[in-house]
Amino acid sequence: MTIKKFLIEYDAINSKNTFTNGDTMNGRIIVEVSKQTKVQSLIFTATGKARVCWHEHYGENHHHVYWADEKYYEVKHHILRETRQDGTEVVGQGTHVFPFSFSIPDRKIPSSFKGAVGKIVHKVRAELKQSLKLTKKTKAHFTFVSRADMTIPVLTEPQYGCKDKTVKLFGSGTVSMDVYTKKMGYKPGEQLHVILKISNNSTRSVKPKFILYEKRSFFAQGHRKLLTNEILKEKIEAVASSGKVTVTKVITIPRELPPSILNCSIIRLEYRLKVHLDIKCASDPKIKLPIVVLPDLPNPPTSTGLGFEAFGNPLQPTWSITPQQAAFQPVNPPPPYEAYSLYPSFPDSGKHRTAL
Numbered sequence: 135m136t137i138k139k140f141l142i143e144y145d146a147i148n149s150k151n152t153f154t155n156g157d158t159m160n161g162r163i164i165v166e167v168s169k170q171t172k173v174q175s176l177i178f179t180a181t182g183k184a185r186v187c188w189h190e191h192y193g194e195n196h197h198h199v200y201w202a203d204e205k206y207y208e209v210k211h212h213i214l215r216e217t218r219q220d221g222t223e224v225v226g227q228g229t230h231v232f233p234f235s236f237s238i239p240d241r242k243i244p245s246s247f248k249g250a251v252g253k254i255v256h257k258v259r260a261e262l263k264q265s266l267k268l269t270k271k272t273k274a275h276f277t278f279v280s281r282a283d284m285t286i287p288v289l290t291e292p293q294y295g296c297k298d299k300t301v302k303l304f305g306s307g308t309v310s311m312d313v314y315t316k317k318m319g320y321k322p323g324e325q326l327h328v329i330l331k332i333s334n335n336s337t338r339s340v341k342p343k344f345i346l347y348e349k350r351s352f353f354a355q356g357h358r359k360l361l362t363n364e365i366l367k368e369k370i371e372a373v374a375s376s377g378k379v380t381v382t383k384v385i386t387i388p389r390e391l392p393p394s395i396l397n398c399s400i401i402r403l404e405y406r407l408k409v410h411l412d413i414k415c416a417s418d419p420k421i422k423l424p425i426v427v428l429p430d431l432p433n434p435p436t437s438t439g440l441g442f443e444a445f446g447n448p449l450q451p452t453w454s455i456t457p458q459q460a461a462f463q464p465v466n467p468p469p470p471y472e473a474y475s476l477y478p479s480f481p482d483s484g485k486h487r488t489a490l
Contacts, residue, residue, distance in 0.1 A: 139166035139229070140270050142178075142260045148432040152279045153256075156240035159276070163213065163232040163260045165225065172222040174263040176214035178234045181259075182206040182243055182278065186252035186352040186400050188359050202354035202400045206243045209236045213260075222265065234258075238278065244398035245280045245429065251359060252352045252401045279393060279429045282319070289319035289428075295421035301413065307336030307375075311419065313409045319426045322389040326425070330409060331380045334373045341412040344368040344383055346425065351402040365391070365405075393429040 144161030153159060163178065187201040213232045214223050236258075247254040259273035282289070293315045300308050314329040326346075334340055345368075350361040365388060373379050385407075395403040405427055410420035 136167055136169060136171050137165065137262070137270060138168050139164060140260070140262060140272050142258055142272050142274050144258060144274060144276060150277075150430075150432055152277045152431070153238055154279050154429075154431055155238060155243065155281050158235060158237045159258070160233070160235045161258065161274075163234065163272075164229065165232070165262065166229040167225055167227060169227050171225045172264065173214055173225050174222055174265055175212060175261075176232060177261045177263075178211040178213050178232075178236075179259050179261070180207070180209040180236050180238075180257070182238075182254075182256045184244065184247075184252065184254040184398055184401055186354050186359075188251040188352065188354075190357070200354040200357050200359070204398065204400050207239050211236070242397050243278065243280055244395050244401070245393055246275075246277045247392065247395055247401060247403065249350050249352070249401070250361060254395070254398065254401060279431060280395075280397065281431070282393070282426075282428045284319075284428075289426060290317045292316055293318055293423045295409075295423055297419040297421050299411070299413070299416070299419040301336040301338055301416055304414075305337040305416070307334075307338075309334050309336050309338075309340055309411060309413065309419065311342075311409070311411060311421065313421045313423065315407070315423055315425075318424055319428050320387045321428045321430050322387050322391050323430075324387050326385045326387060326407070328383045328385060328407065328409065329380065330370075330383065332373050332378065332411070334375060334377045337375050338413055338416070339372045339374050341372045342370050342381075343410055343412055344385060345408040345410075346385060346387075347406055347408065349402075349404040349406060351404070353400045353402075387425075387427065391427050394426045396426075 142161065142163050144159050147153065147157060147159075159180070163176065165176070183203065183205040185201070185203050187199065189197050189199055191197045211234060213234065244254050246256055255275060256278040257273050257275045259271065262270040284290075294313065296310070296312045298308060298310045310333045312331040316327055320326055328344060330342055332340065332342065346365045348363050348365060350363075352359040366385070368383060368385060370381055370383060391405075392403065394405060395401060405425040407423045407425050408420055409423075410418045412418055
């Protein structure tokens with residue numbers, strides 16, 4: 135095989151190896167050939183897009199596939215163009231390094247995400263075309279984390295809910311509860327303080343429970359698929375009959391939680407805090423409050439953030455390679471990013487590569 139190695143890699147810009155709006159990514163495409171080789175073109179492309187797909191069964195013999203795609207940006211650079219009269223470029227024997235650089239658009243783009251029926255993918259890829267041969271392809275995914283706009287008031291405003299319950303079966307009286315949180319937005323690892331006030335004017339005891347859970351919504355062709363999952367569950371001592379109590383429960387937001395996704399029209403990742411009172415032989419009164427998990431970026435942005443406009447309604451080291459001969463440079467330098475049209479998440483330090 136003439137082409138012995140074909141891969142693409144990029145440089146990390148922080149310890150978490152994440153990228154956000156407006157960041158510039160630098161990397162290289164590496165081509166190793168065993169002998170002088172004719173190449174028609176070498177193309178670099180960076181894309182960000184989302185896709186959902188799931189099956190719904192209606193009876194034994196009927197089912198329907200729901201799917202949707204959404205593209206956020208596509209940047210393309212011609213690293214090697216057809217320059218000779220025969221439409222080819224000659225690459226000499228050895229290893230060749232072709233550098234690339236591109237800026238991620240500073241606009242609304244959802245964070246990287248992977249779910250059971252949908253994903254949001256950001257990647258760079260390269261294609262090497264030769265006459266009468268299959269196109270060689272290689273790619274590398276990168277983790278994109280969308281900025282949050284901390285100037286949106288609802289993120290820092292207190293949240294409140296109340297509920298009353300009348301006990302009838304095997305008991306009598308009423309139970310009421312009020313739930314308060316200091317704000318809506320929290321970073322992973324941050325403490326969530328929940329104030330719970332209970333007035334138990336019934337003949338039954340009640341057991342308060344706290345549940346943090348996630349909602350994953352996928353949308354396609356006018357349909358929605360909803361998946362929920364409990365993240366953590368906490369409880370406190372029961373409140374006896376005819377008792378009143380005010381307690382503060384401290385819940386630590388797990389550090390591994392991905393940030394909320396509220397700026398994608400086909401995928402939505404939300405979090406809720408559910409507080410309910412366990413009453414035997416009766417339906418449990420419950421209150422749900424929205425929780426937004428904010429992106430934990432290495433360097434907090436100072437400019438206006440993007441991606442959380444939906445909160446208005448809360449209920450809704452340098453790497454180098456020594457080539458065997460000088461690396462080719464693009465015949466023409468890549469045009470500025472603005473020249474390309476725009477369409478309306480593997481952490482490691484160092485370099486990232488994917489071999490053919």
